[in-house]
Amino acid sequence: MSKVEEKLFENRYRVDEGRPHIAIISADVCEGKCTAKQCTxxxxxxxxxxxxxxxxxxxxxxxxxxxxxxxCDDHFNIEWSYPRGGFGILYKFG
Structure with missing residues (x-):
């Protein structure tokens, strides 16, 4: 495991079942208009x-x-907001 992966593994993530805070607006835009797929x-x-x-x-x-x-600023195909309180990334410091 690389150093970055080790650090990321220390963080915890509390999943908000059924309420994702990010969504791809249109899969067709990713497939047809976006050639670089830079998000990946x-x-x-x-x-x-x-x-x-x-x-x-x-x-x-x-x-x-x-x-x-x-x-994704060329296509504006990501719907993004912060998760509800108490959900999402829980950073561990130290």
Missing amino acids: YCCPAACYAIENGRVVLTTDGCLECGTCRVI
């Missing part, structure tokens, strides 16, 4: 992946950094 390699928590040629999103473990929202 820019997300530090690896929440985005390509499966069967489509971009899929798994919000569990999201660092809430907003990288995906910024990197």
Whole structure:
């Protein structure tokens, strides 16, 4: 395991079942208009992946950094908000 992965493993994530705080607005935009698929390699928590040629999103473990929202500025295809209180990333310091 690399140093970054070790540090990320120390964080905890409390899943808000059925209420993801990030969503891909249109899978068709990812498939048709976005050729770089930069979200799949820019997300530090690896929440985005390509499966069967489509971009899929798994919000569990999201660092809430907003990288995906910024990197998708050409297509504005990410709906992003902070999780409800008590859910989401729980950073461990020290």
